[in-house]
Amino acid sequence: MHSPRRLAGVGLAMAGAAVAVRRVRARRSRQRVATLRRSAATGREATFSPDSVAALPGPVRRYLTAAIPDGRPLVDTARVEQTGQLRTGDASSRWRPFRATHHVTVDPPGFLWDARVRLAPLADVWVRDSLRDGEGSAAVSLWGVLPIDSAGTSPELVEADLQRYLAEAVWYPTALLPGEGVRWEPIDDRTAEATVERAGVTASLTFTFDDGRVTEVHGERYRRVGDGFERTPWTGRWSDYERRDGLVVPRTGEVIWGLPAGDLRAWRGRVTDIEYDE
Numbered sequence: 001m002h003s004p005r006r007l008a009g010v011g012l013a014m015a016g017a018a019v020a021v022r023r024v025r026a027r028r029s030r031q032r033v034a035t036l037r038r039s040a041a042t043g044r045e046a047t048f049s050p051d052s053v054a055a056l057p058g059p060v061r062r063y064l065t066a067a068i069p070d071g072r073p074l075v076d077t078a079r080v081e082q083t084g085q086l087r088t089g090d091a092s093s094r095w096r097p098f099r100a101t102h103h104v105t106v107d108p109p110g111f112l113w114d115a116r117v118r119l120a121p122l123a124d125v126w127v128r129d130s131l132r133d134g135e136g137s138a139a140v141s142l143w144g145v146l147p148i149d150s151a152g153t154s155p156e157l158v159e160a161d162l163q164r165y166l167a168e169a170v171w172y173p174t175a176l177l178p179g180e181g182v183r184w185e186p187i188d189d190r191t192a193e194a195t196v197e198r199a200g201v202t203a204s205l206t207f208t209f210d211d212g213r214v215t216e217v218h219g220e221r222y223r224r225v226g227d228g229f230e231r232t233p234w235t236g237r238w239s240d241y242e243r244r245d246g247l248v249v250p251r252t253g254e255v256i257w258g259l260p261a262g263d264l265r266a267w268r269g270r271v272t273d274i275e276y277d278e
Contacts, residue, residue, distance in 0.1 A: 032112055032114075032128075033112060035132065036105060036110055036111075036112050037077060037103075039108065039110075039132075039133055040076065040077060040105035040107060040108070040110065041106075041108075042076045042277070043076070044073075046073070047071050047072060048068045048073075048177070049070060050065050050070055052177060052179060053065060053178070056192075057184055057185070057187075057192045058186075059191065059207075059209035060176075060192045060207070060209070062212050063209050063214060064173065064177065066212035067247060067248040067249070068174055068246075068247060068248075069246050069247075072174070072246050073277075074106070074174040074180070075106055075276050075277065076107065076276075076277050077103070077104060077105050077106070077276070077277055077278070078102075078103075078104040078171065078277075079101065079103055079104075079273075079274070079275045079278060080101070080102040080104070080168075080171050080273075080274050081099075081100075081101055081273040081274070082098075082100040082101075082115075082269045082270065082271055082272065083098070083269065083270055084267065084269025084270055085097055085098065085268055085269075086266060086267045086269075087265070087267075088117070090259075091259075091261070091262060091264045095268075096118060096119060097118050098115045098127075098269075100269075101114050102114075102168070104165075104172055104175075106172065106180055108134070109131065109165045109175070109181070109196060110130075110133070111130065111131050111168075112128070112129075113128065113130070115127045115128070123142070125140060125141070125148070126140070129161065131158070131165060133199075134158065134199025134201070135158065135199070136151075136153045136160070137150070137152060137157075138150065138157065151224060154229075156222040157222065157229070158199065158201045159201050159203045160203075160222040160229075162196055162198055162202075162203035163203045163219055165196070166194050166204075166205045166217070167205055167217040167236045168236075170214050170238050170249060170250055171249050171250070171274060172249075173249065182194050182195070182196050183195045190208055191208050191209070192206070192209075193205070193206050193207070194206075204219060205219040206218045213238075213241055213248075214238055215237065216235060216236065216237050216238070217236045217238075218234070219234055221233075221234035223257060232257055232258060233258030234255070234256070234257055234258070235258070236254070236256075237254050237256070238250035238253045239251075240252040245274070250271070251271050252268075252269070252270050253267075254267060254268040
């Protein structure tokens with residue numbers, strides 16, 4: 001049998017290792033955020049005016065004027081705290097709880113999504129998606145330090161990341177203004193297509209509006225399959241709107257992949273906090 005002293009020593013060693021791992025992960029995260037923001041325009045003095053959206057399609061104009069107060073400064077950076085559940089496999093896989101911090105820059109479009117996914121009591125997997133300086137990346141690691149999987153930049157990944165940026169701009173809606181590089185094309189009285197371009201890659205999504213709110217975004221988005229990518233129907237749904245720092249933003253959402261075998265609800269989450277231009 002192991003003596004109490006030996007067991008205590010093992011416990012202390014494990015606790016020390018856990019502390020060291022957290023410190024390494026936190027330091028790397030701070031470095032990535034600093035790198036993301038280094039090239040971003042900050043401190044801009046531009047403000048929103050309803051005149052700037054007068055020529056946009058009706059549903060887009062109504063949404064933006066409802067979501068952004070007249071005279072509100074444009075968002076340069078945002079930090080969005082999230083909690084929820086996601087699936088790491090197919091539609092039969094278990095929902096896994098996650099907590100994530102989403103850092104965003106608007107000029108140029110960029111983000112760093114850093115999520116901790118609980119697989120088991122002592123097994124946390126960290127998932128990181130990033131778009132920076134027109135390059136995308138994705139990585140999965142055990143405890144945030146031991147690599148499991150990764151994907152380097154490619155036109156397919158950059159396009160998928162730009163679509164994600166567009167979809168999640170409902171949390172920082174001044175990013176959807178024409179002056180921020182988004183082009184809008186009318187479809188009907190409830191939908192319009194948004195397009196953004198970065199580093200020679202163009203990405204588009206169709207937005208659906210209801211009562212001055214974005215309720216759904218939809219498009220064909222690249223999904224990683226094995227060592228490559230496949231275009232797959234992709235939908236994001238937003239609800240439970242509230243006003244934060246003057247902006248009207250959704251608190252809850254879900255993401256759905258339209259797979260040949262049926263819909264895969266892959267992500268459902270809730271915003272717990274948002275800070276702009278911290």
